[in-house]
Amino acid sequence: MPYQLLLPTHHAKILYKLIAVSNCNATKYISGECGGTRVLVLIGGIVVGASIMSIVAFICYCIRKRAILRNQLSAKRLISEASGSFNVPFYPYKEIHKATNGFSDKQWLGIGAYGTVYAGKLNNNEWVAIKKIRHIETYGIDQVMNEIKLLSSVSHPHLVRLLGFCIEKGEQILVYEFMPNGTLSQHLQKERGKGTLPWTTRLSIVTETAHAIAYLHSSMNPPIYHRDIKSSNILLDYNFRSKVADFGLSRVGITDESHISTAPQGTPGYVDPQYHQNFHLSDKSDVYSFGVVLVEIITALKVVDLSRRSTEVNLAALALNKISQGRVNEIIDPFLDRDTWTVSSIHRVAELAFRCLAFHGDMRPSMTEVADELEMIRGCEDDVTIASLSVASSSSSPYNRGKVAGVGSRRVVVPQMISNCLTKSKENDMSLDSLRNPWLSEQTSPSANSLLGNVIQ
Numbered sequence: 002m003p004y005q006l007l008l009p010t011h012h013a014k015i016l017y018k019l020i021a022v023s024n025c026n027a028t029k030y031i032s033g034e035c036g037g038t039r040v041l042v043l044i045g046g047i048v049v050g051a052s053i054m055s056i057v058a059f060i061c062y063c064i065r066k067r068a069i070l071r072n073q074l075s076a077k078r079l080i081s082e083a084s085g086s087f088n089v090p091f092y093p094y095k096e097i098h099k100a101t102n103g104f105s106d107k108q109w110l111g112i113g114a115y116g117t118v119y120a121g122k123l124n125n126n127e128w129v130a131i132k133k134i135r136h137i138e139t140y141g142i143d144q145v146m147n148e149i150k151l152l153s154s155v156s157h158p159h160l161v162r163l164l165g166f167c168i169e170k171g172e173q174i175l176v177y178e179f180m181p182n183g184t185l186s187q188h189l190q191k192e193r194g195k196g197t198l199p200w201t202t203r204l205s206i207v208t209e210t211a212h213a214i215a216y217l218h219s220s221m222n223p224p225i226y227h228r229d230i231k232s233s234n235i236l237l238d239y240n241f242r243s244k245v246a247d248f249g250l251s252r253v254g255i256t257d258e259s260h261i262s263t264a265p266q267g268t269p270g271y272v273d274p275q276y277h278q279n280f281h282l283s284d285k286s287d288v289y290s291f292g293v294v295l296v297e298i299i300t301a302l303k304v305v306d307l308s309r310r311s312t313e314v315n316l317a318a319l320a321l322n323k324i325s326q327g328r329v330n331e332i333i334d335p336f337l338d339r340d341t342w343t344v345s346s347i348h349r350v351a352e353l354a355f356r357c358l359a360f361h362g363d364m365r366p367s368m369t370e371v372a373d374e375l376e377m378i379r380g381c382e383d384d385v386t387i388a389s390l391s392v393a394s395s396s397s398s399p400y401n402r403g404k405v406a407g408v409g410s411r412r413v414v415v416p417q418m419i420s421n422c423l424t425k426s427k428e429n430d431m432s433l434d435s436l437r438n439p440w441l442s443e444q445t446s447p448s449a450n451s452l453l454g455n456v457i458q
Contacts, residue, residue, distance in 0.1 A: 088153060089149055089152075090166075092123065092167045093167065094170045096123065097121070100121030100122055100131065101131055108121060110130060110183075111183070113233065117133050118132045119131045119132075120179065121176075123165075123176070128179040129164055129176050129179050130176070130178070130180065131177075132174065132175045132176075133173075133174050134172075134173040134175070142173060145166070145168070148247075148248045149166055152248055154221075155216075155217065155225070157213050157216045159209045159210060159212060159213035159242070159243050159244055160213050160245050161178060161180070161244040161245065163177055164176045164177060164178060180236035180237055180238055180244060181239055182238065182239065184232065184233045184235060185203075185206055185233075185235040185297075186231070186233040187233075189203075189232060189297055189298065190301070194400060195400055197334070197336035197337065199337075199400065200337050200343045200346070203298040204378065205241075206237070206241065206242075207243075207291075207350075208372065208375040208376055209242060209243040210235050210294070211371050211372035211375050212372045213243070213244075214227060214230065214245065214372075215371070217287075218284040218287070218369070219367075219369050224284060225248075226283070226286060227245070227248065228282070228286065230290035231268050231271045231293070231294065231304070232294050232304075269305055270293065270316060271289075271290040271293050271304060272289075273286040274360060275360060276289075281362075284367065287368065288362075288365045288367070288368055288371065289362075289365065292317070292354045292355075292358040293316065293317050293358070295351075295353060295354035296316055296317065296320040296354050298350070299320075299334065299347055300320070301336070302316055303316065304317075319332070320332060320351075321355065321358055324351050324352070324354070329348055342381070346378050346379075346381065350375070350378060353366075357371065
């Protein structure tokens with residue numbers, strides 16, 4: 002019975018010569034087919050068949066080894082490119098392995114959609130965060146190089162710093178500055194901390210985050226669109242200052258066009274519905290995602306929660322419905338203080354979130370406008386009269402910030418001053434009523450987010 006093998010032409014010729022050299026009693030036939038060569042060998046003995054199988058195995062081994070060498074050369078080229086062009090330090094795998102004690106569970110910090118993060122100490126004995134990328138189809142070497150390229154080209158106090166990388170032994174690893182207080186999401190979901198993150202701290206975090214995103218959109222040329230703005234990508238340092246992280250999905254914009262076309266990627270619940278519908282990515286896609294974060298700091302609810310009613314699974318849809326009906330108080334985190342200034346500023350942030358979550362990108366504010374308005378809302382706190390300026394020594398903790406001695410956790414403020422301050426910051430805003438009409442149509446509502454079928458836990 003003949004054996005038929007389809008091999009690349011040059012490998013088939015090698016096989017042909019080996020058969021000829023073996024001087025076996027066989028009929029040999031070679032023909033071209035679909036870019037390869039079909040080898041038909043009519044053999045008369047079991048010994049010759051075994052020999053040919055050994056030859057085939059040897060050829061397969063050579064092909065595999067060649068592919069490995071090609072990947073190693075590609076990795077070396079990428080290392081050279083990153084180290085030279087991007088000026089990012091390269092760390093050998095053995096140093097990374099040692100720094101994390103062999104990626105010990107004791108140094109595990111968290112796990113995300115694309116990798117696992119460990120704490121580690123490198124040569125300078127300072128703590129760093131080491132992200133080991135998971136081997137998945139949607140996040141590969143291109144995303145790693147993209148993040149290295151983008152983070153090496155930006156500089157902002159509220160963007161996480163990339164300290165180095167490692168592409169070796171089949172692993173892709175990124176080294177970042179260490180953020181000891183975890184993520185905004187962890188604090189809102191009560192996964193970290195000893196209490197509720199105060200409203201003043203939440204407001205400061207999103208204001209700093211807005212400035213960082215505005216920098217990417219407006220100060221970089223061409224602009225950079227993050228594409229994965231979410232509370233779990235907002236890291237917090239020792240003083241609870243924010244650092245935006247995870248640029249693997251980021252894209253460089255086009256300055257002479259309003260958008261670029263790319264397949265929608267991101268986290269369910271945060272993805273711009275217009276981007277998901279027509280593949281048009283723009284700076285307003287980040288604005289939508291940031292609007293969801295604003296709703297998160299108000300409610301401390303999960304962005305996607307299948308335990309909620311079907312119309313409220315998506316937090317953005319839930320918030321839009323409540324805000325448009327003037328029922329913001331119903332969704333305020335019950336653990337937050339309800340003093341006059343806090344409630345007033347929460348309502349202002351809710352209105353800003355409403356504008357950020359508009360279905361049509363043209364109706365959303367720019368990130369620069371968002372940052373300016375948040376700065377104005379935060380600044381109103383300084384303009385109100387506080388009965389006592391004596392703060393307990395523990396007030397340095399963000400979980401005690403805003404408490405005034407003698408009055409427990411309540412501020413004593415002058416309501417009229419708050420009203421005047423907030424009214425002033427509202428003068429140039431679009432009215433809430435003018436934004437409600439586009440949401441009356443079910444067609445324009447993001448409540449039926451088709452991404453919910455792919456929830457990332």
